[in-house]
Amino acid sequence: xxxxxxxxxxxxxxxxxxxxxxxxxxxxxxxxxxxxxxxxxxxxxxxxxxxxxxxxxxxxxxxxxxxxxxxxxxxxxxxxxxxxxxxxxxxxxxxxxxxxxxxxxxxxxxxxxxxxxxxxxxxxxxxxxxxxxxxxxxxxxxxxxxxxxxxxxxxxxxxxxxxxxxxxxxxxxxxxxxxxxxxxxxxxxxxxxxxxxxxxxxxxxxxxxxxxxxxxxxxxxxxxxxxxxxxxxxxxxxxxxxxxxxxxxx
Amino acid sequence: xxxxxxxxxxxxxxxxxxxxxxxxxxxxxxxxxxxxxxxxxxxxxxxxxxxxxxxxxxxxxxxxxxxxxxxxxxxxxxxxxxxxxxxxxxxxxxxxxxxxxxxxxxxxxxxxxxxxxxxxxxxxxxxxxxxxxxxxxxxxxxxxxxxxxxxxxxxxxxxxxxxxxxxxxxxxxxxxxxxxxxxxxxxxxxxxxxxxxxxxxxxxxxxxxxxxxxxxxxxxxxxxxxxxxxxxxxxxxxxxxxxxxx
Ligand SMILES: Nc1ncnc2c1ncn2[C@@H]1O[C@H](COP(=O)(O)OP(=O)(O)OP(=O)(O)O)[C@@H](O)[C@H]1O
Ligand SMILES: [Mg+2]
Numbered sequence: 001x002x003x004x005x006x007x008x009x010x011x012x013x014x015x016x017x018x019x020x021x022x023x024x025x026x027x028x029x030x031x032x033x034x035x036x037x038x039x040x041x042x043x044x045x046x047x048x049x050x051x052x053x054x055x056x057x058x059x060x061x062x063x064x065x066x067x068x069x070x071x072x073x074x075x076x077x078x079x080x081x082x083x084x085x086x087x088x089x090x091x092x093x094x095x096x097x098x099x100x101x102x103x104x105x106x107x108x109x110x111x112x113x114x115x116x117x118x119x120x121x122x123x124x125x126x127x128x129x130x131x132x133x134x135x136x137x138x139x140x141x142x143x144x145x146x147x148x149x150x151x152x153x154x155x156x157x158x159x160x161x162x163x164x165x166x167x168x169x170x171x172x173x174x175x176x177x178x179x180x181x182x183x184x185x186x187x188x189x190x191x192x193x194x195x196x197x198x199x200x201x202x203x204x205x206x207x208x209x210x211x212x213x214x215x216x217x218x219x220x221x222x223x224x225x226x227x228x229x230x231x232x233x234x235x236x237x238x239x240x241x242x243x244x245x246x247x248x249x250x
Numbered sequence: 251x252x253x254x255x256x257x258x259x260x261x262x263x264x265x266x267x268x269x270x271x272x273x274x275x276x277x278x279x280x281x282x283x284x285x286x287x288x289x290x291x292x293x294x295x296x297x298x299x300x301x302x303x304x305x306x307x308x309x310x311x312x313x314x315x316x317x318x319x320x321x322x323x324x325x326x327x328x329x330x331x332x333x334x335x336x337x338x339x340x341x342x343x344x345x346x347x348x349x350x351x352x353x354x355x356x357x358x359x360x361x362x363x364x365x366x367x368x369x370x371x372x373x374x375x376x377x378x379x380x381x382x383x384x385x386x387x388x389x390x391x392x393x394x395x396x397x398x399x400x401x402x403x404x405x406x407x408x409x410x411x412x413x414x415x416x417x418x419x420x421x422x423x424x425x426x427x428x429x430x431x432x433x434x435x436x437x438x439x440x441x442x443x444x445x446x447x448x449x450x451x452x453x454x455x456x457x458x459x460x461x462x463x464x465x466x467x468x469x470x471x472x473x474x475x476x477x478x479x480x481x482x483x484x485x486x487x488x489x490x491x492x493x494x495x496x
Contacts, residue, residue: 050369074375082373088366102374105274 001026002047002158002190007056009042016042018214020056026157026190029181029204033195034211035236040194041085043211044160047192048082049073060158078106081151083161085194087143089135089150095122096131099150106154121149125179141172148176152183159184159191165200173197177204198237201225210236261456267379268387268452281385289351289386289451290393294400296350297343301401304338305330305408306415309423313416326418327426330409332435336495339401340439341487344446347394348479352454355386356475359458360468368459383455390447398443402436438494445490446483453479 002024009017016039024030032040045051047058049065058065060076068076089098096118103114122128125145135143144164151159164180165173177193181204184191195201201208205222210233212218218225218233225237226247238244272278312329359382362368371378406427413423454475461471 045369048373050372077373077375080373082370084366084370086365088370090367090370091362091365104277105374105376 001061002192003057003059004043004047005057005059007043007046007058008054009039009046009051010054016214017046017053017211020211020214020216022209022216022219024190024192025207027185027188028191028206029184030190030192031195031201031205031208032192032211033201033208033236036196038211039214040196040211041162044082044162044192044194048077048080048160078154079157081154081156081159083144083147083151083159083164085162085166087135087147089143089147091135094132094134095127095138095146098135098146099153102150102154117153118149121153122146124152124183125149126175141168141176144168144176145179148179148183155187157189159189161191161193163194163196165195165197170199173199174203180204198240198243201237212236257456260460261452264379264383264456264459265452267377268383268455270377270380272380272384273377277381278385281381282389285385285389286393288354289389290397293347293350293397296346297397297401298404300342300346301339301404302408302411304342305334305405305410306412308333308338308405309409309412309418310416313413313418323418323422324426324429326413327409327423328429329426330413330423331406331427331431334402334405334409335435335439339398339405340442340446341483343398343401344394344443344450344483344487345480347397347446348450348454348483349476351390352450352475352479353472355451355454356458356461356472357468359383359455360461360471361465363459363461364464364468379459383452383459386455387448387451390451391444394447395440395443398439402439438490441494442487442490445486449482449486450479453482 003022004024005021007017007020008015020043032043034040042051046053047065053066056066060079063076065073065076090101093101096115099118099121100114103109103117109117118131119128122130125148127142127145127149130138130142130146135146138146148161148164151161159180161180165176168176177200180191180193183189193200193204202222205225208220208222208225209216210218210230212232218228218230220228225233228234238247309326309330312326312333316325316329317323359368362382368378368382371381410420410423414420454472457471457475457478461467
């Protein structure tokens with residue numbers, strides 16, 4: 001479980017987040033949705049400490065992350081896997097080296113055990129036998145999957161995914177969504193997914209936070225979302241004609 | 251003025267993060283080997299070509315100025331040797347490397363910054379400044395002197411080729427190369443080189459590391475890296491010459 005309480009954040013004149021509070025539950029895929037530029041990435045980066053918030057508290061299972069010193073944060077981060085919006089694979093390292101990197105950095109295991117873990121993770125994302133390819137030799141979807149493999153290499157308790165399926169075809173996108181959901185349920189991870197993709201919302205949204213104008217404008221499950229009468233939420237979620245028609249049927 | 255001061259402050263704060271003990275020695279040494287190859291070995295070709303022509307030109311110009319019935323001909327070899335050792339090899343090569351290595355370092359680190367690879371390192375608990383920059387500094391400080399010594403040798407060889415073209419005898423030229431050799435000049439040149447290596451890698455890393463934005467800004471950073479590391483190299487060339495020779 002990750003809790004954020006009263007998070008505020010601004011860049012120069014731009015107030016990005018105002019008083020954001022939310023509880024991200026374990027064993028569930030928690031979704032943060034909102035328009036482009038609404039502050040989803042910013043919130044995620046505050047949660048992991050890449051940005052500092054102006055005020056507010058982030059807690060990992062009652063452990064106050066905001067008040068930790070550098071070393072404590074570092075220790076906690078071993079429990080967190082993060083998938084960046086662009087994948088952020090190390091581009092001079094092969095797929096295998098990318099995934100083994102956090103293992104050699106943190107885990108006190110032998111080379112063989114680490115390699116075994118790499119292959120297990122690659123298998124988990126359906127990418128066997130790509131060990132020696134470079135990121136530049138992978139397709140967009142493969143990169144995302146390698147990034148997921150790297151994020152889960154250390155068996156994280158928390159998994160933060162920044163738009164795991166943006167820029168992918170619908171089929172691959174759903175594949176990745178399902179993968180994230182499976183991993184979440186299998187290991188009872190607290191997973192947070194940033195998205196503005198409505199397919200993912202309907203597919204995996206166990207618990208949803210809608211950010212609008214820097215605030216948590218609405219929260220609920222995907223079922224509740226279908227019947228909500230929140231105007232801004234509806235404008236955002238059912239932006240396309242297709243979704244509007246689908247909604248009427250529902 | 252204010253931004254200059256802030257840049258300098260930020261530069262030293264970055265250096266403080268760079269100079270810490272690497273956490274995983276094996277990973278550090280792997281990076282170091284990679285950097286020696288990238289920064290050092292890959293610059294060998296350009297250093298050889300430049301030194302060869304530089305040596306030849308220096309000799310021809312020295313000949314034009316020194317050929318005189320009253321002056322012994324070995325002065326040409328001597329002039330070639332000393333100008334190569336004192337100035338041309340260390341400073342010229344440093345400026346060339348500021349262009350080649352500086353832009354390379356800044357664009358590599360800059361693109362890692364804008365594609366969030368540095369963030370990814372940080373959240374894995376890696377001190378990214380230390381991990382990325384320290385191997386480059388050490389590789390350069392270790393390998394640039396090697397390049398400069400090679401450059402001196404090749405430069406003198408180029409000088410000999412040049413001397414043939416202007417009818418100075420090989421015997422005269424060689425005598426000049428050997429005449430009253432002062433070992434301290436080499437020490438001075440290598441001291442300069444080590445300082446230049448530090449300047450080039452740290453200044454370029456600084457501009458790469460604090461890149462903001464996208465691919466366009468990576469280009470801007472790499473240009474700045476080359477310009478500023480060249481300027482700082484020239485300033486320190488003046489300071490070190492004043493301190494060590496004057
Ligand atoms: N490092 C930064 N410096 C200044 N402003 C920033 C920075 N990062 C983000 N912002 C601003 O914060 C706001 C929110 O950005 P953020 O990246 O969090 O949006 P997002 O919801 O993730 O959008 P998208 O869906 O397009 O990824 C934007 O207005 C952006 O301009
Ligand atoms: Mg984003």
